[in-house]
Amino acid sequence: xxxxxxxxxxxxxxxxxxxxxxxxxxxxxxxxxxxxxxxxxxxxxxxxxxxxxxxxxxxxxxxxxxxxxxxxxxxxxxxxxxxxxxxxxxxxxxxxxxxxxxxxxxxxxxxxxxxxxxxxxxxxxxxxxxxxxxxxxxxxxxxxxxxxxxxxxxxxxxxxxxxxxxxxxxxxxxxxxxxxxxxxxxxxxxxxxxxxxxxxxxxxxxxxxxxxxxxxxxxxxxxxxxxxxxxxxxxxxxxxxxxxxxxxxxxxxxxxxxxxxxxxxxxxxxxxxxxxxxxxxxxxxxxxxxxxxxxxxxxxxxxxxxxxxxxxxxxxxxxxxxxxxxxxxxxxxxxxxxxxxxxxxxxxxxxxxxxxxxxxxxxxxxxxxxxxxxxxxxxxxxxxxxxxxxx
Ligand code: ADP
Numbered sequence: 001x002x003x004x005x006x007x008x009x010x011x012x013x014x015x016x017x018x019x020x021x022x023x024x025x026x027x028x029x030x031x032x033x034x035x036x037x038x039x040x041x042x043x044x045x046x047x048x049x050x051x052x053x054x055x056x057x058x059x060x061x062x063x064x065x066x067x068x069x070x071x072x073x074x075x076x077x078x079x080x081x082x083x084x085x086x087x088x089x090x091x092x093x094x095x096x097x098x099x100x101x102x103x104x105x106x107x108x109x110x111x112x113x114x115x116x117x118x119x120x121x122x123x124x125x126x127x128x129x130x131x132x133x134x135x136x137x138x139x140x141x142x143x144x145x146x147x148x149x150x151x152x153x154x155x156x157x158x159x160x161x162x163x164x165x166x167x168x169x170x171x172x173x174x175x176x177x178x179x180x181x182x183x184x185x186x187x188x189x190x191x192x193x194x195x196x197x198x199x200x201x202x203x204x205x206x207x208x209x210x211x212x213x214x215x216x217x218x219x220x221x222x223x224x225x226x227x228x229x230x231x232x233x234x235x236x237x238x239x240x241x242x243x244x245x246x247x248x249x250x251x252x253x254x255x256x257x258x259x260x261x262x263x264x265x266x267x268x269x270x271x272x273x274x275x276x277x278x279x280x281x282x283x284x285x286x287x288x289x290x291x292x293x294x295x296x297x298x299x300x301x302x303x304x305x306x307x308x309x310x311x312x313x314x315x316x317x318x319x320x321x322x323x324x325x326x327x328x329x330x331x332x333x334x335x336x337x338x339x340x341x342x343x344x345x346x347x348x349x350x351x352x353x354x355x356x357x358x359x360x361x362x363x364x365x366x367x368x369x370x371x372x373x374x375x376x377x378x379x380x381x382x383x384x385x386x387x388x389x390x391x
Contacts, residue, residue, distance in 0.1 A: 003384035008127020031062035086387035091117030092144030141387035149175030205324035234276035345369035
């Protein structure tokens with residue numbers, strides 16, 4: 001009995017058929033460049049891979065083709081093979097602190113929340129609408145990126161903005177990547193065999209965020225109203241003085257849409273170096289590129305600044321965990337960050353840090369004052385398990 005997990009983006013759909021018990025990804029697939037001439041659909045089942053190149057008109061056509069590939073390549077989705085469809089949605093606003101069974105009212109709420117996540121929710125909604133139409137006989141469950149952070153105390157969630165305006169426009173810290181922070185912090189508690197931990201989780205992928213988790217409850221996170229705030233990301237600024245917006249509008253003559261694109265798609269590592277992939281930035285730095293070196297310093301410095309802040313707000317720290325593409329794979333980044341924390345007695349074993357592995361692992365030395373771990377995230381599995389909890 002499996003769960004079909006769907007992550008629908010503005011021009012892509014990623015899907016995985018997950019066994020929620022074993023955690024196995026039974027089949028995976030990708031629909032890319034929807035609406036463009038050079039679309040691509042790739043479906044993988046065991047060692048069978050099928051690729052279809054050519055225009056994919058819209059999300060409906062993409063998902064319909066993918067469902068057809070389940071029948072052609074396997075495994076078949078008919079005859080009750082799937083127990084639920086789990087949908088990832090970035091923004092659940094103040095309405096959802098856990099997964100929800102999708103009905104017309106929940107779907108309408110997700111639509112209502114589009115202004116709070118204009119780059120994400122409309123794309124998720126397209127996936128939900130076509131998946132409900134194509135797979136009408138299974139329950140559909142939505143898992144929100146913001147849900148884990150509904151527990152933030154006011155002191156962390158409230159911006160020091162005029163109260164009436166903040167309330168009218170629902171401006172507050174919602175966070176994002178919550179499914180990953182929830183899953184990873186839970187794994188850390190299992191691995192260390194303790195629930196009463198003060199943890200910092202660093203989710204460093206293309207998007208990047210950090211959270212503070214106390215005894216399983218999120219108390220701080222770096223993403224804010226939208227996923228733009230916080231750490232330096234592949235293409236996003238992260239924290240920046242909001243007055244840069246006024247300055248670039250007044251003096252640079254830039255429109256709000258141009259600034260949105262600049263901050264979300266043309267900044268971060270890409271803005272600093274021309275590349276958003278950390279591997280490329282590292283090889284540029286190794287070849288002596290000064291801009292790439294500065295970018296790596298800005299990236300690590302920002303992380304360390306957050307670790308210090310969160311350790312202080314929690315009144316102590318038991319574990320720091322790295323996850324996602326950069327966090328799981330970039331040993332140099334981990335060594336750089338932890339090296340900067342050495343004055344606080346945080347130490348890792350360099351050999352363990354350099355070893356490549358797909359397994360969760362502890363990197364810290366026995367005498368380190370804080371445990372340091374790598375825990376591969378698995379948002380699809382977390383979504384599948386949350387979906388199962390409702391059906
Ligand atoms: P997304 O946020 O898109 O889900 P991932 O979590 O898959 O992203 O992370 C993707 C990023 O991980 C890539 O952009 C790349 O910079 C980084 N990455 C992957 N492997 C490595 C590696 N070996 N060293 C450094 N960075 C890596």
